[in-house]
Amino acid sequence: MIRLISIFIGLGFTVVVLWAFGNGAYVAATEGLGEETAEHAFHEHAHGPEGGFKHDGVFGKWDTAQLQRGYQVYKEVCSSCHALKYVAVRDLAKLGYTDAEIKAEAASLSVPGIDPDTGEAIVRPGLPTDYYLSPYPNDVAAAAANNNAIPPDLSLMAKARHNGTDYVYSLLTGYSEAPSALKAEFPEFETPEGLYFNSYFPNLNLAMAPPLTTDGQVTYADGTDATIDQMAQDVAAFLTWTAEPTLVERRQHGWPVLGFLLFATILAWLAKKQVWSAVKPRKEAQGLPDGD
Amino acid sequence: MSFPWAKQYTPTNPVMKFFDEKLPLPRLVYDAVGAGYPVPRNLSYMWNFGVLAGFFLVLQIVTGVVLAMHYAANAQVAFATTEHIMRDVNWGWLMRYAHANGASFFFIVVYLHIFRGFFYGSYKAPREMIWLLGVVIFLLMMATAFMGYVLPWGQMSFWGAKVITGLFGAIPLVGEPIQIWLLGGFAPDNAALNRFFSLHFLLPFVIAGVVILHIWALHIPGSSNPTGVEVKDESDTVPFHPYYTAKDGFGLGFVLIFFAIMVFFLPNALGHPDNYIEANPLSTPAHIVPEWYFWPFYAILRAFTVDFILPAKLWGVIAMFAAILIWFFLPWLDKSPVRSGHYRPLFRKFFWFGLIPAMAVLFYCGGAPAEEPYVMFSQIATAYYFLHFLVILPIVSSMEKPEPLPYSITEAVLGSDEKAVLGDNTESTA
Numbered sequence: 049m050i051r052l053i054s055i056f057i058g059l060g061f062t063v064v065v066l067w068a069f070g071n072g073a074y075v076a077a078t079e080g081l082g083e084e085t086a087e088h089a090f091h092e093h094a095h096g097p098e099g100g101f102k103h104d105g106v107f108g109k110w111d112t113a114q115l116q117r118g119y120q121v122y123k124e125v126c127s128s129c130h131a132l133k134y135v136a137v138r139d140l141a142k143l144g145y146t147d148a149e150i151k152a153e154a155a156s157l158s159v160p161g162i163d164p165d166t167g168e169a170i171v172r173p174g175l176p177t178d179y180y181l182s183p184y185p186n187d188v189a190a191a192a193a194n195n196n197a198i199p200p201d202l203s204l205m206a207k208a209r210h211n212g213t214d215y216v217y218s219l220l221t222g223y224s225e226a227p228s229a230l231k232a233e234f235p236e237f238e239t240p241e242g243l244y245f246n247s248y249f250p251n252l253n254l255a256m257a258p259p260l261t262t263d264g265q266v267t268y269a270d271g272t273d274a275t276i277d278q279m280a281q282d283v284a285a286f287l288t289w290t291a292e293p294t295l296v297e298r299r300q301h302g303w304p305v306l307g308f309l310l311f312a313t314i315l316a317w318l319a320k321k322q323v324w325s326a327v328k329p330r331k332e333a334q335g336l337p338d339g340d
Numbered sequence: 341m342s343f344p345w346a347k348q349y350t351p352t353n354p355v356m357k358f359f360d361e362k363l364p365l366p367r368l369v370y371d372a373v374g375a376g377y378p379v380p381r382n383l384s385y386m387w388n389f390g391v392l393a394g395f396f397l398v399l400q401i402v403t404g405v406v407l408a409m410h411y412a413a414n415a416q417v418a419f420a421t422t423e424h425i426m427r428d429v430n431w432g433w434l435m436r437y438a439h440a441n442g443a444s445f446f447f448i449v450v451y452l453h454i455f456r457g458f459f460y461g462s463y464k465a466p467r468e469m470i471w472l473l474g475v476v477i478f479l480l481m482m483a484t485a486f487m488g489y490v491l492p493w494g495q496m497s498f499w500g501a502k503v504i505t506g507l508f509g510a511i512p513l514v515g516e517p518i519q520i521w522l523l524g525g526f527a528p529d530n531a532a533l534n535r536f537f538s539l540h541f542l543l544p545f546v547i548a549g550v551v552i553l554h555i556w557a558l559h560i561p562g563s564s565n566p567t568g569v570e571v572k573d574e575s576d577t578v579p580f581h582p583y584y585t586a587k588d589g590f591g592l593g594f595v596l597i598f599f600a601i602m603v604f605f606l607p608n609a610l611g612h613p614d615n616y617i618e619a620n621p622l623s624t625p626a627h628i629v630p631e632w633y634f635w636p637f638y639a640i641l642r643a644f645t646v647d648f649i650l651p652a653k654l655w656g657v658i659a660m661f662a663a664i665l666i667w668f669f670l671p672w673l674d675k676s677p678v679r680s681g682h683y684r685p686l687f688r689k690f691f692w693f694g695l696i697p698a699m700a701v702l703f704y705c706g707g708a709p710a711e712e713p714y715v716m717f718s719q720i721a722t723a724y725y726f727l728h729f730l731v732i733l734p735i736v737s738s739m740e741k742p743e744p745l746p747y748s749i750t751e752a753v754l755g756s757d758e759k760a761v762l763g764d765n766t767e768s769t770a
Contacts, residue, residue, distance in 0.1 A: 050672050051734035058730025061662070062723045064655055068646040069719035072712060081712045106605055134423045200617075204423070207608060208616035250626065291616070294426070294433045301434075302604025309600055313593030320586040327381060327578055 086234040090227070092247045094215040097281045101213065103288060103296060110289060110296050112144045117268050118286025119143060121279050124266050125259050126202060129194065132180035134203035135290050142293060150176050195242040197255035206284070206291035213288045215248065220280035222248040223258040342371065342559065343378045345574040372555065378577035379584055380565035382753045386460070387563065387584075388591035389453035394551065395592060396446035401544050403439040404488075407432075411491065413537035415530040418493035419618040437607035443485050444610045445599050447633035450478060459691060461568060461679035466561040468671040473554040475667045477547055482634070482664075484543040487536040489631055490528070494615030499628045501528040501536070507641070507660075510653040527621060567752045568679030569745055573759065576749035627709045635706025636699055637663055639718040640725065642710050659722065666729050673729065676737035678745065686740040690732050698724040 096104075102111035119140070122132070137154040145153070157174030159181065182201070184190035190198045206212035226245045230237060239245045243253040260276045268274050288295070349370040351357045359366055370376045410429050412421045425432035454474070457463055463471035486504060490497045505528070509519040524531025562571060571577055578584075602609065610632055614625045630638050640663050644655035666673075681688045698721040705718035751757035 050669065051675070051738075054666075054669065054673050054730045054734055057662075058726045061659055061726040061730070064648045065643050065659070065719050065722045065726075067648055068644055068652070069716055069723070071646045072716050072719065076712050076716065134420070134427060139427075204616040208613050210613055212613065292426075298433060298437075298604055298607070302600060305600050305604060306597065309593060309597045313590065313597060316586070316590040316593045320590045323582045323586040327583075 086230055086237045087251050089233065090230045090247055090252060091250060092218070092222070094209075094211045094218040094248055096214040097217055097277065097284075101281070101285055101288070103285065106299055106302075108296065108299070110143075111285065113270055114282050114285045115143045115289050116145070117270065117272060117278075118282035118284070118289075120268065121260075121266050121283040122202070122286055125279075126283065127180065128183060129190075129199040129256075130202045131182035131199075132203045132290055133182070133201050134179070136177055136179050137174060138176040139293065143289070154178060195255050199256070202287055202290065204291045206288045208291075212291065213284050216287050217280050217284040218248040219246060219254075220260055220283065221277060222246045226252075342376070343562065343571065343574070343577065345577075346371070346378050347375045347579060349374075349376055372559065373585070374581045375579040377559065377562075377580040378571070378574070379563050379580050380571055380576060380749050381578045381583075382565050382567065382749050383563065383584070383587075384566050385587075385591060386452070386456040386566070388588055389449045389456060391584075391588040392449040392592060392595055393446065393453055396442055396449060397544065397547060397551065399442050400439060400446060401548070403435050403442060404541070404544065406435050407439055408541060411537075413491065413534050415493060415533050415619070418491065418533060422492040434603070437603045440611060441599065441602045441607060443488065444602070444631075444633065445595070446481065447485070449595070450481065451633075454478065458695070459681040460564060460566060461674065461676070461681070462564045463671045464674065464679050465671065467558075467564060469557040470554060471671060472668060473550055473557060475664070477550050477554060478667075479664060480543055480547045480550065484540060484547065485631065485633065487540040487543075489615075490533065490536045491540060492615060493533060493619045495617045495619055495623070495625050496612045496615040496628070498528055498619035498621065499625055500630055501532060503628055504630070505532075507653075507657045510651065510657045512654070528619075564679065565749055566680060566682065567746055567749060568683065569747075569749055569752070572748045573750065575757070629707055632703075632707060635704075636702035637706070639702040639706035640722045642706075642715065643718045643722040645715060645719075659726075663725065666726075670729070670733075674733045674737045676740060676742065678742040683743045683745055684736075684740055685743060686736050687733075690728060690736060694724055694732070695728050697721075698728065 102108060102114065122130075137150055137157070140150050140153060141147075154174040154176045157178060157180070158171045159174045159178050161170055161172035162168070163170045182190060182199075184193065184199075187198050206216060209215040223244055223246050226237065226239060227247075237252075239253050243255055244257060245252060246254045260279050263273075263275045265276075266274045266279055272278060292298075349360065349364075349367040351360050351366065356366055367376075407425060410421065410425045410432060412418060422436070425436050427433075429435075457471065457474070486500070490501045501523075505519055505522050508522060509515045511518060520526060522532075523529075524535060562577075565571075612629065612631075629635070637660050641656040641660040644652050644659055646652050648655065650658075676684060676687065678684055681691055701717050701721035702725065705714040705721070708714040746752040746757075748757045748759070750759075
């Protein structure tokens with residue numbers, strides 16, 4: 049009885065889902081598998097710079113000089129719109145800055161505070177414990193100043209996109225005119241006023257104006273030639289660090305853990321062999337896999 | 341509740357004697373996972389996953405309790421406290437990545453454990469209760485994992501919660517009030533986050549309780565084995581300790597190597613980048629996908645695209661829940677007296693060339709966007725999934741001619757059993 053009910057229910061589900069399949073297949077056969085869109089056809093996958101980054105790979109280490117340069121790019125270019133609200137100035141110690149430098153960096157920030165005498169809202173110089181807050185007082189102000197798009201916080205950007213580090217690099221170097229092939233294929237596609245074409249951005253039109261426009265836009269303290277490509281690489285590396293400051297530390301802890309586990313597992317295997325040697329079974333008996 | 345030849349716990353140490361008289365906890369452990377539990381001698385590595393699932397449950401509870409010390413279940417700060425754990429808490433990154441990947445590994449080992457059960461007929465008499473409790477554990481795990489994924493309050497947390505609780509909205513008449521009641525509001529917000537945190541903390545202990553029942557029920561008939569022939573004699577078994585403690589130790593080490601690779605080198609590979617964007621009710625992600633372990637069931641949900649008497653969405657919800665609930669009836673749908681798929685030629689074909697590919701397709705399509713051709717693939721696979729359990733299994737089990745079984749486990753392992761009577765495997769096929 050239960051099996052009759054079961055067969056009945058099973059056939060019921062099958063009929064309904066195959067009916068849905070038939071409908072979908074009919075639509076697919078008569079109208080194709082959905083229309084191709086410009087966003088799908090001309091979106092390019094993010095790629096890293098030639099030679100990659102020093103922190104790439106399982107043995108990769110931070111290039112602190114590059115992270116410092118990236119921080120400089122962030123501070124002089126990105127920070128005019130974007131916050132790093134999960135990064136405190138004190139965190140810069142991990143990039144090789146000295147205490148005095150960190151205090152000086154902090155003091156250069158303007159942080160909303162309260163006057164300790166009057167309780168009035170004031171702007172005070174930052175402390176090492178302060179975070180890199182948004183330059184806008186609120187989201188409405190941020191949207192109003194940026195063609196209705198709120199500049200996102202960058203702390204986690206390198207983890208919040210597929211292939212985040214490469215995405216940052218590709219996006220920063222990926223501004224161009226819309227290719228003529230795109231215009232030929234999708235005549236109705238256009239980049240509205242106030243938006244900028246970038247083939248690495250999911251819907252191709254991005255509200256952020258090209259931030260890195262000229263070589264030498266930043267004068268690097270270490271004398272590195274500040275080409276657009278170099279600045280994009282440096283800030284991509286820096287944002288990888290802000291997204292995952294423990295990246296290198298994590299991998300470095302991974303190796304001894306793996307080594308220990310490998311050793312312990314070999315010991316466990318030998319122990320298992322030793323224990324079972326007394327009741328050694330015949331393998332492949334009765335066509336069974338591993339009769340252990 | 342055990343075989344007559346099971347070893348008895350005989351403490352010699354005075355402290356252990358004292359304990360055994362006042363509170364026989366050492367005896368309980370000895371009989372449950374020690375030398376006092378005789379286990380079939382022919383278990384393959386597919387029998388390792390129960391112990392591994394237990395290990396990952398404990399790991400999840402330990403890491404989870406530590407994380408809860410640093411996390412705040414408030415929609416204003418939940419995302420920020422998660423980042424606080426990652427950045428400022430000593431070893432916080434290790435705790436969080438171990439917990440997130442631990443959930444994935446828990447599901448991996450439990451799926452393998454379930455598939456072991458499907459293939460070797462572990463759900464059949466006399467082990468129905470073990471199976472039923474196992475399905476209960478799996479349902480509790482799904483609820484716990486879903487609510488845990490909401491806690492970091494990222495974009496996928498928020499939209500996943502919205503989509504999944506939205507499923508209840510498909511129920512006619514009472515759906516919407518139920519959805520609002522579940523969430524404590526019209527959309528996921530502080531009320532939902534708070535109750536999810538509370539339940540996410542509670543349910544693992546409920547799981548641990550059901551696991552105890554699961555193991556208790558296991559010890560009544562004893563473990564199944566790859567031949568499906570029941571234990572007849574002492575020569576068919578070995579004591580759990582040291583034989584299977586040694587084997588499980590090796591299995592655990594082997595799995596932990598892969599776990600360490602994920603935690604230390606690829607901690608976000610199984611996650612979704614959108615969950616590193618703070619929840620934003622005004623911005624819908626392009627593709628809302630649940631965690632990978634829900635993909636097969638998510639594909640079934642989305643396979644029902646056309647109204648058929650009932651609305652398509654309701655069909656999807658019914659089918660998604662039914663996809664797991666039908667497992668409860670498995671012991672009574674598959675009436676073949678032969679347990680192991682090794683001796684069931686027809687069942688075996690449907691298993692390897694039907695169920696496994698269908699599950700693989702559902703898994704893949706559940707993670708893909710809801711576009712053609714993925715929807716059509718998942719519709720075919722969904723049809724097979726229900727046919728397999730509800731139609732094929734009952735029919736196959738009544739018409740199939742099983743291959744000859746070995747007389748005993750001893751014969752299967754050693755090639756002969758001196759007690760064997762030629763052609764006598766009636767007990768195991770009866």
